[in-house]
Amino acid sequence: MDNANTHKGSARRQFLADTARLACSVGLLGLGVGLYARHATALPPAAIRPPGALAESEFSAACIRCGLCVRDCPYDILMLAKPEEPMATGTPYFVARQAPCEMCEDIPCVKACPTGALDHGLTDITKARMGLAVLVDQETCLNFLGLRCDICYRVCPVLDKAITLEPQTNTRTGRHTLFIPVVHSEHCTGCGKCEKACPTEIAAIKVFPLYMAKGRLSAHYRLGWVEKEKAGGSLVAPDVEHQYTLPEGMRYELGGKGLHAAPNSEPAGSIPAVPSAPTFKALQGDKL
Amino acid sequence: MSPAPLRPGTEAIAAKGWLAAHKWLMLRRLSQFGILLLFLAGPWFGLWIVKGNLNYSYTLNFLPLADPYLLLQSLVAGQTPEQLGLIGVSIVVLFYLLVGGRSYCSWVCPVNLVTDTANWLRARMGLKGGAHLTRATRYWLLAMTLIAAALTGTIAWEMVNPVSMLHRGLIFGMGMAWAVILAVFLFDLFVMRHGWCGHLCPVGAFYSLLGKLALLRVRLPRRDACNDCMDCFAVCPEQQVIRPALKAVDGAPPVILAANCTNCGRCIDVCSKDVFAFGSRFGGSGQ
Numbered sequence: 001m002d003n004a005n006t007h008k009g010s011a012r013r014q015f016l017a018d019t020a021r022l023a024c025s026v027g028l029l030g031l032g033v034g035l036y037a038r039h040a041t042a043l044p045p046a047a048i049r050p051p052g053a054l055a056e057s058e059f060s061a062a063c064i065r066c067g068l069c070v071r072d073c074p075y076d077i078l079m080l081a082k083p084e085e086p087m088a089t090g091t092p093y094f095v096a097r098q099a100p101c102e103m104c105e106d107i108p109c110v111k112a113c114p115t116g117a118l119d120h121g122l123t124d125i126t127k128a129r130m131g132l133a134v135l136v137d138q139e140t141c142l143n144f145l146g147l148r149c150d151i152c153y154r155v156c157p158v159l160d161k162a163i164t165l166e167p168q169t170n171t172r173t174g175r176h177t178l179f180i181p182v183v184h185s186e187h188c189t190g191c192g193k194c195e196k197a198c199p200t201e202i203a204a205i206k207v208f209p210l211y212m213a214k215g216r217l218s219a220h221y222r223l224g225w226v227e228k229e230k231a232g233g234s235l236v237a238p239d240v241e242h243q244y245t246l247p248e249g250m251r252y253e254l255g256g257k258g259l260h261a262a263p264n265s266e267p268a269g270s271i272p273a274v275p276s277a278p279t280f281k282a283l284q285g286d287k288l
Numbered sequence: 289m290s291p292a293p294l295r296p297g298t299e300a301i302a303a304k305g306w307l308a309a310h311k312w313l314m315l316r317r318l319s320q321f322g323i324l325l326l327f328l329a330g331p332w333f334g335l336w337i338v339k340g341n342l343n344y345s346y347t348l349n350f351l352p353l354a355d356p357y358l359l360l361q362s363l364v365a366g367q368t369p370e371q372l373g374l375i376g377v378s379i380v381v382l383f384y385l386l387v388g389g390r391s392y393c394s395w396v397c398p399v400n401l402v403t404d405t406a407n408w409l410r411a412r413m414g415l416k417g418g419a420h421l422t423r424a425t426r427y428w429l430l431a432m433t434l435i436a437a438a439l440t441g442t443i444a445w446e447m448v449n450p451v452s453m454l455h456r457g458l459i460f461g462m463g464m465a466w467a468v469i470l471a472v473f474l475f476d477l478f479v480m481r482h483g484w485c486g487h488l489c490p491v492g493a494f495y496s497l498l499g500k501l502a503l504l505r506v507r508l509p510r511r512d513a514c515n516d517c518m519d520c521f522a523v524c525p526e527q528q529v530i531r532p533a534l535k536a537v538d539g540a541p542p543v544i545l546a547a548n549c550t551n552c553g554r555c556i557d558v559c560s561k562d563v564f565a566f567g568s569r570f571g572g573s574g575q
Contacts, residue, residue, distance in 0.1 A: 022428055030432035037436065037444035060442040061365035064358050064373075065452065066344035067460050071330070080456060082463025089447045090343075090456050114344050114354060114373035115362065 040088045043209050047093040048192060050078055051101065051128035052110040052119040056211070063117035065090030069109035075102045078109065096192025096207045101130060103157050103191050126158060131190030132213035133163070133183045133205055141204040143179050146170050152181050152194035152205050161187040163194065181205065185214060296522035299560035312553030319395045327459050342396070342455045343446075344376060352376035357494040358452075361437040361445060381498065387551065389499020393485060393492045394525075394552035398454050402469055403485045406476035407525075418480045423528065423548070426493035433490050450484070451491050482525050496547040506549060506556065507567035508533050508542040514563050520555035530555065534563070543569055 041060050043049070050069050053059050069092050070078040077099040081087045092109075094101060103125045110118040122128060133152075135141055142149035143165070156163045163181050170176040183205075192207040207213075228234055244252045251262040300309040327345070329335040339346045344354045354376030359369055369377065384392060394400055433445035446452060450468050457465035476483045485492055511534055520534075521527050529546035531537060556564040 018422070022422070022425060026425070026428040026432050029429070030436050033432075033444050033448055034436045034440045037440045037442045037447050040447060041442060057441060058367065061362055061437075062367035064343045064354070064362060064369075064443070065446055065456065066340040067456065068340050068344065068346060070460065071336075071339040080460045082457075082461060082465065083448075083453060083468065084464035088442065090452065112346070113370065114346075114352060114376060115359075115369045116367060120370055 037088070040086070043093075043211075044086050045208050045212055046095050046097070047081075047087055048096055048101075048131045048190060048207055048209065050092055050094070050109045050118055051103075051107055051125060051130055051189070052113075052122035053130070054117060054119060056209075059117055060088045060091065062115045063088070063091050064115055066114065067092070068112040068114065069118060072108040072112035074104065074108065075099065077101060094192070096131075096195040097203060098196075100192030100196040100207075101128075101189075103128070103189060126187075126189060128189045128191075129210060131192070131207040131209050132185055133188050133190065133192075133194050133207050134213050135181055135183065135205045137202075137204040140200050140202075141181070142200065143181055144204075146172065146176060146178055148179060149199065150179065150181075151197050151199055155193045155197040157191060157193060158187045158189065162189070296519040297558040299517060299519065300558045303560040304562075309557050312557050316395055316552055320398065320401055323396055324398060324455075324458065327455070331459055341452065341459050342398075343452055344373065346372070351379075353380050356381050356498065357491055358443065358446065360494075361433060361443045364434050365437040365441050365443055384495060384498050385502055387499075387504045388502035388549070389495035389497065390492060390548060390550040391499070391502075391504070392495045393489075394550035397451060397485075397491070398458065399451050399469070399472065399489070400485060402454070402473050403476045403482070406473045407482060410477050410481060415478065418478065419483075421480065421483075421487050423487050423526075425487050426490055429488060430490040430493040430497075445490065449491070451489065486525055492548075492550075500547045501569075503568050503570075504551060504566065505569045506544045506551065506553070506564055507571075508544070508563050509565055509567070510561065510563045511536070511542045513561040515561060517560070519558040519560075520564070523554045523558050525550060525552065525554075541571075543567070543571075545569065 037060070041056055043056050049056075049059065050073075054062055065080065065088075067080050067090075070080060077094045078092045079094065080090050080092055083089045087093065105125055107122060107125055107128075110120060110122055113120070135152075138144045150165065153160075153163045153165055161184065163183055165179040166182050168178045168180050170178045190207050190210070194205045195203045195207050198205050224235075242254070246252060246259075249261055250259060251257075252259050297309055303309075326338045327341060329337055330339060337348060342355060343358050344352070346352050352372040352375050354369070354373050356377050359373065359377050362369070436444040448468070450465075450472050453465040454469050457463065457469075472484045476485075480487065514534060520530055524530055526546070526548045529544050529549040532540040532546070533542055533544045536542070551566075553564075553566065556566070
């Protein structure tokens with residue numbers, strides 16, 4: 001009886017020890033896998049996701065790495081990440097400089113996706129935001145150098161909207177105009193055609209994932225001119241005419257006659273009242 | 289019995305002939321390579337019958353099939369599939385409820401070809417012993433993959449899963465995936481007999497749970513004829529599943545009900561006394 005109990009006790013101890021050992025090893029392995037997976041959710045800058053791809057954090061939960069988007073891309077631009085590549089293994093991407101997105105109107109890659117990884121709500125390809133083109137190198141961009149390259153502007157599928165050419169004085173020659181390519185995030189789909197077409201050895205204009213390419217103003221910022229348009233008029237109270245304390249019979253005119261005798265001046269001391277309370281408050285509350 | 293240890297199946301070949309003693313093995317290889325070929329016909333020959341890989345495939349632009357284990361991880365990570373994914377996963381779940389979850393392991397999974405080769409070589413080289421791990425380790429790993437998916441909000445296991453890495457690699461380009469597969473091969477060859485498929489793989493663990501109530505099972509209609517030659521134990525990748533049914537442990541019925549039987553049918557092949565046969569779990573055996 002006693003013997004049996006001791007045996008039972010040691011068996012139980014053995015079982016608990018085995019279980020703990022197993023749980024710890026599997027837990028360690030899990031920690032490794034989890035950390036590795038977390039690291040791989042940062043998309044490398046050259047890798048662009050197909051149109052309609054969810055934000056990277058959600059994408060790596062929704063994409064089941066089946067490669068159907070790769071198969072249904074008629075231009076064969078998409079690839080699945082291999083294990084050694086610095087992104088989630090088996091997820092789809094393209095490299096704009098090698099082969100950009102051709103922006104099919106029926107978006108077959110999105111239709112092929114069996115999960116929500118590529119958002120089926122995307123039906124208009126011009127609404128896709130695969131990334132954002134950025135003119136990264138002004139020193140090598142031919143238009144910045146004063147040439148009329150214009151290639152990025154010409155190949156853009158959202159012509160004259162996603163990239164515009166803004167004239168600027170060429171201060172080097174003093175008599176020519178620079179046509180500066182400017183990307184507008186409102187229209188750029190991130191297809192990468194501009195990067196592919198850029199004729200310099202290394203592209204001066206590149207497409208980056210949105211999180212890298214796009215800045216954001218602080219939430220409390222207001223653009224005065226936008227607010228003015230919204231309100232239909234100036235929101236800033238007009239300046240109160242400045243009052244000077246001067247000897248009797250004198251006047252001061254800024255930018256005009258300066259200090260001079262006024263023939264019919266008001267009696268001294270009759271300084272106009274300070275601005276009325278509401279106007280003053282409006283001035284204080286004004287921003288930008 | 290000859291004094292020198294015979295290779296398992298020798299008696300069966302003598303009794304039934306080579307073909308009958310390799311029937312299920314050959315059918316199984318046919319299924320494994322056939323399925324692989326269907327997937328490869330597109331990228332290799334431009335014959336697009338099946339698109340995708342074992343994670344999700346679309347056959348003849350008509351039949352979607354999706355891996356329930358993968359979609360479960362995606363669900364745990366906070367994402368739901370679209371319609372085709374849902375239809376695909378329902379079909380696959382129903383299919384394996386019928387034919388046994390781990391039939392996936394022996395009839396479909398490409399890693400089985402790798403580990404079977406390792407095991408064959410291990411026997412040929414006479415390698416014995418190695419590390420010991422409980423077969424329940426795979427369920428711990430299965431739980432770990434789901435917890436990792438929930439905590440990281442990603443399908444974390446898919447980053448390292450050798451099963452999908454091999455299949456996707458063959459179809460879409462291997463990259464360094466060969467190193468992972470080589471590791472699995474060497475592990476099974478030198479470290480642990482039936483190490484990956486029999487002890488560790490969480491995919492197999494998931495499918496075993498899915499097939500727990502499966503209809504198609506290996507039955508033992510002639511278990512009285514057993515002459516204890518042990519050939520079935522020698523070839524079985526999940527040896528522990530045979531004994532209860534064969535020896536009627538605690539009055540067990542003559543059917544292998546253990547969830548980890550992969551329905552590979554090799555025991556049927558190597559038994560010279562025809563003890564085993566495929567049948568339904570509810571009795572009635574045939575082929």
